[in-house]
Amino acid sequence: MCACPSRPPRNGSPPASTASNASSHPPRGRERSRPASAHAAGEAMRGHDGPMAADPSDVIYLDHAAATRVRPEVDEAMREAAVRAFANPSSLHAAGRDARRVLEDCRERILSLLGARAVGGARDRLVFTGGATEANVLGIVGLAGSAGGTILSSARDHGSIRAATNMLARRGGWSAVQVPLRTDATLALPADPSALFRDATGGRRILATTLACGQTGTVEDTTAVADLVARTPGLAVHVDATQAIAYLPIDLSRLPAATLALAPHKFGGPRGIGGLLVRRGSGLEPVVSGPQEEGLRGGTEAVVLAVGFARALEVAVAERVAETARITDLRTRLETVIQAAAAASGLRAVIVSETARRVAHITTIAFPGVDRQTLVIAADLAGVCVATGTACASGSSEPSPALVAAGLGEAVTRSAVRFSLGRDTRPRDVEQVGTRLADVLRRCARADGPGAT
Incomplete structure (x- = not known):
């Protein structure tokens, strides 16, 4: 709704960064019509x-x-990366290898900052996406795979989670269940988990939940979610942590999450990139196939944006x-x-x-x-x-x-x-x-x- 000027005001309106995407404000003559x-x-x-x-x-x-x-420090890091890591990271020549090293360094830094295992054979994975919306869809639809089952979500979730849930319901073989909310807009999880699966026909079980609600700011009780996981065999949890990263400590090793979505434009980073953390051992199928990102997300990786992502997260965690x-x-x-x-x-x-x-x-x-x-x-x-x-x-x-x-x-x-x-x-x-x-x-x-x- 906000019709803020495109020139950055003194207290924080997001400007168009020269190293990130251009301003999203439409030019005069093509503005969206105002509501009644x-x-x-x-x-x-x-x-x-x-x-x-x-x-x-x-x-x-x-x-x-x-x-x-x-x-500013994020913008500076992206400007430098645009010069030294401009090549396609999938290319085999020296410039491509340099870009690949920068990309993988960013990946390891982000994983480590979020409590994930960044190195070794049993490491967790980070899939770079185009934003948190894509990360949510990949996390949910990717966990679902080709099987049928039950997907749990709630009204406190972002619209992209509801869209992914609807995708599964339209596919067939999936039951979509809405978890009710308490008056404080947090999940009202039942004492008996079977109440959530009464109409289920077997198959996979997925809970999509939001750590910090973008509509109310309420923080989900991860202990209650972990208890539900412990009492529900085979339940995989996707967590949207997009609004939580700058203000809550995130440790994948302590969260009951198979996948976790985030995006740096919520904490001083660039738009046009997001990430999906995938816990080791969690099966995930691609939504957009391709050889990049270990086959989980097709498309040339945006190395410069990944640099901004990693630097923004470092500063956000430090502060x-x-x-x-x-x-x-x-x-x-x-x-x-x-x-x-x-x-x-x-x-x-x-x-x-x-x-x-x-x-x-x-x-x-x-x-x-x-x-x-x-x-x-x-x-x-x-x-x-x-x-x-x-x-x-x-x-x-x-x-x-x-x-x-x-x-x-x-x-x-x-x-x-x-x-x-x-x-x-x-x-x-x-x-x-x-x-x-x-x-x-x-x-x-x-x-x-x-x-x-």
């Missing part, structure tokens, strides 16, 4: 005399769960403890100032899953009586970039599937907005959000009228 709620947002901002987003330096970017700025503490404090303050701004406008601000364990950078806040899309567009006009949910679902008029499945009620689900902080977020930004949203909320409440949802 844009009219309501315009009405909400009529006569607005507060700070507008004409100057890119005034934009406050709070959509880091969608994408982050490429870090994780300090950044988690800093961002958690900022999130708490952000929630406080937003609640105060809502109260000053005669509204309530409901912090979703407030008492649950949440990843540091995400808070989802509902404003009963205000339409979420109207609020997001009005906030954008006031220079605050936020979202109605995951970026891949931003064009949907439907509320967050996780909030609906958690049974939070229409007043909450239809007014919930996601705020996500990042490395560039500063205390002054948080205070400014309170000031800007106070005016936005007052005008949105007036435009939507009492009782709006």
Whole structure:
């Protein structure tokens, strides 16, 4: 939803890196049409005399769960790699061998940083993909192979997991089971695992789950998942760790995961690349065949992006403890100032899953009586970039599937907005959000009228 300027603002809007992909903003004349709620947002901002987003330096970017700025050290590493490792890593000549060495060095560094075994005959594997979406699909469909079985997933998962689940269901021979959610939007796993497989016809068993929910920030209970694995023979688990990498310690050797997906654009790395960790001994079949990536993913590897991936992960892991503490404090303050701004406008601000364990950078806040899309567009006009949910679902008029499945009620689900902080977020930004949203909320409440949802 965010119509942030393409020029990078001071506090974190992801720019177009010269060593990564170009800006995703469409040129003038080809912009996506705004939803109907844009009219309501315009009405909400009529006569607005507060700070507008004409100057890119005034934009406050709070959509880091969608994408982050490429870090300078990452950009520098990719620039150097573009010069010295430009060749096709599958080529047998000296330039190709140099590129292959760089690629494999990146692979080993990433595996080691995530607690995987990087060397030796019984090593774990890392398959480079085009992003986390492809990694999720490969992890699930690849684990399924050609057999039939049962696939478990939930509404807290990313749309790519739901797409992979639907692929298996359409293929035939697969039963797709939705695991219910608790009110805090975490999995409500039954005491008796057989309850999840009552309609199953045998075959493989796969659980696809999300470590840190991109819709709510809630962190899944991996101990409960491990217990389910221990009590369910043959159950393979795919974990989407995309939102967790920068703020939670990831150790593949301790997770009950056969496969794990991630992407560096969530922690200061480039877009256009992702990764799928595959635990040793886990059978995986390719979705796109080819000789690259040990036959698990066809297509020439993007060596320069792999360099950015590895460097971004190194920095994120080194800063994780300090950044988690800093961002958690900022999130708490952000929630406080937003609640105060809502109260000053005669509204309530409901912090979703407030008492649950949440990843540091995400808070989802509902404003009963205000339409979420109207609020997001009005906030954008006031220079605050936020979202109605995951970026891949931003064009949907439907509320967050996780909030609906958690049974939070229409007043909450239809007014919930996601705020996500990042490395560039500063205390002054948080205070400014309170000031800007106070005016936005007052005008949105007036435009939507009492009782709006």
